[in-house]
Amino acid sequence: MIYYIQKYGGGSRLLPKSTTQVKRTSIREQVYLRIQEWIISGELKPGDKLKDQQLADALGTSRTPIREALLRLEEEGMVQTKANSWTQVAPVDIQQAHRLYPMIWTLEKLAVSFAQANIKPEHIRQLGAINEELERALEQENALDAQQCDARFHQVIIDLSANEELIGVLDGLKKKLRRYEVAYFNGFSGAEQSVEEHKAIIAALIDGNFAAAAENIEINWKNSFRRRFAALETNGFANVLLEDE
Incomplete structure (x- = not known):
């Protein structure tokens, strides 16, 4: 075990280098x-x-x-x-969504390039299983489950990038997107097409064609971007204004 010296009260003591502070949530x-x-x-x-x-x-x-x-x-x-x-x-701030989506698909494509050496057959099987869960959630019209399955699908690849900075940036961006995502899956306006687009990503990974996988991720996000705005309008998310009374 590796230790470091912590000085206190005029003296010092050895502590494990792996020591972490206890997290407290107020x-x-x-x-x-x-x-x-x-x-x-x-x-x-x-x-x-x-x-x-x-x-x-x-x-x-x-x-x-x-x-x-x-x-x-x-x-x-x-x-x-x-x-x-x-x-x-x-x-919902529609202009914010216009700014966020291109950033996310660009960074996810970058995540694929980092993840190449880490993607194994079991990860591809995991992606397939999650996509099947997404399909079932859509059939059952369960918007929250569908949104969570979609997020988990993309997160598998992001995590395999093993790039903490990239993972952190995408996590912050996607947290802002969740309001749009739930509205999208709640409307189910073409949301089932995401399942087919995910299958194209999986097929490219099976073939070891990471460039195609990255391009299919961009296609998935761009198509979802278009479909989501149709869903937002359908569900009235984009039309709620401040009240004057």
């Missing part, structure tokens, strides 16, 4: 993450009013961490407020 952080998840998943929809006391009762906490969480979410663009009037879930 009540404030838990409240923030829970409300954020409700918004991202679509349980709280654009235009839904957010009342401090109602949220505090639901989460079993005081109003202070609720207010702090809503302030953070407002800074992130997920919540909107009108002074002395109301707080509500913000409408």
